[in-house]
Amino acid sequence: MLKYIVRRLLLIIPIVLIVSILVFLVIKMIPGDPITIMFGKNANAEQIAYVKTLYGLDKPLTEQYFTWAGNLLRGDWGSSIQSGEPVFQMIMERMPRTIALCFCGILVALVISIPTGVACARRHNSMLDLSLTIMNLTFISIPGFWLGMIFMLIFSVKLRLLPTSGYVSAQESLTGWMQCMILPTITTAATFFASLSRLMRSSMLEVLQQDYISLARIKGNTNGRVYYIHALRNSLIPLVTNIGLTMGYLMGGVVVIEKVFAYPGLGLLLINSITQRDYPLIQGILLIFAIIIVVINLLTDLAYMLIDPKIRFGYKKT
């Protein structure tokens, strides 16, 4: 078990290596550079050249890469060209916020999709099933950022219940934090609870056809126990797979949602750093995203072990 986790964590090394090279090359292919953006259009060539040498941007690409990668190995993620702040510190300040948003989003999505999926499977082909299906398909078809703006329009602008955007830290004011978390969380959840609910429904329907469900009923279990104890655990496996797979997609979605709500997480930082061509910052953030996704995949596999005894004990024996 421990061996397995360590082996999986070691996988991060080659992945980070490949991602770092790709990220590095792609960024340099985007036209424009941070120095020109910093000075504006009428900067003189000498100044630009001077600053470029300062940041090492005049050196060949391979040399730039190895300098950056070498520093990274020593724990130095470089500094932002724009603000001069250390990249690692900037990331660490914002990462918890993005993780919190993703986590709350998934939690809300699960809280909605599991019961609705079970309800649909329980009374499938009923009016309830049909209306939930229509609702789900509607949400699947709506892009997250648009939904975010609509929520903002309704709850913040019209009803004035919640702040339109911005962020209050939880240490400052817990209620303030919760208020500014609500809309981004719901928007994040809305982008994928519907597909989870559909998946839950179909997976549950399949499980309900199994003999062990009949047997559970014959034993005298109540309906609630049949659905939530005997059937749920077996129908969760495809759901966990799907959450693991959509995580990368979710991270992409969160970037846009953070922008819509001006939520100061990694996503917003990434968008700003890209517009300013802040190379060290972009590289650092993308690298962190890659690591987060690898870790999430590991967590997904560990979640399987909790659910499926076959996997749990399979590893114990080897």
Added chain:
Amino acid sequence: MEQNICLRVNNLQTSFYTDRGVIHSVRGVSFDVRKGEMLGIVGESGCGKSVTAFSILNQVKHPGKIDSGEVIFHGKDLLKLSESEMRKLRGSSMSMIFQEPLTALNPSFSIGWQIAEAYRIQGEKDKAVIRERTIDILRRVKLPEPELRMKEYPYQFSGGMRQRALIALALACKPELVFADEPTTALDVTVQAEILDLIESLQAEMNMSVVLISHNLNLIGERCGRVLVFYAGKIIEEAETAELFKHPAHPYTVGLFGSLLSIHQDGKADPKTMPGEVPNMLDDIRSCSFAPRCPYAETRCFEREPELVPVGPGHYYSCHRPLKGGAK
């Protein structure tokens, strides 16, 4: 109801409402199960044997539905009971041994947990007692090392052991009546006899009635006192096993005997196959359902469906042109 009757089924009808039309799986079946007996139900696949059992337990799967009939157990019609009343009665009195043990055991819970659950539902709260009883029932079905194996999961068991666990699970409910739906079909021939011996000895020990469902007439003949022969969702012949084997009256039953492989045939006579196929259950059958395949069919067989009528004590058949004295 007479003293020695455990379950009475009256005119049970179950259909499946599919997109292609209504499949009439069970078309009016009536029979009794006596206390302490082993009743055999024999017939080809798709003739409604299993659906009958599932209907009695009220476990017909979607899109199936029980259309009409009565299932009288303990003086009550089970089909008229509410979900919770049914649950109380069923949990303690009727149970089922499934055909495919791998799909009948929940893969996510240990064998011990699944058996212990049955005791918990019966109202036992003391954990030590539950554990003791679980071990005891596993020992009774001759599962080796029950204390250790009860912690394992279904995938860690071999086919035969799974079937034993499943029997333990069915018996943990302390049933008066157990349906055994092809309990040995998924098993090796060598294990089959062991499992059937086990069911037989436990039946005597716990004084239960067993309904053994199988397509194997030999197996039914060896184990059961009485036999119901199913064809196209109906009982076409009912008799004591000895009587049925000596004097089969319905041409279909005779055909079943003809298709049996016997070691005593010295390899001279090949087993006869019955021509034709089981009728399409989507059709509304008005004639004798066996007529298209029957070598003795007459005009009236295609015009009117025969009723189940007695030929002798406890021997019934539904045929316009029965074979008397066993034309085997």
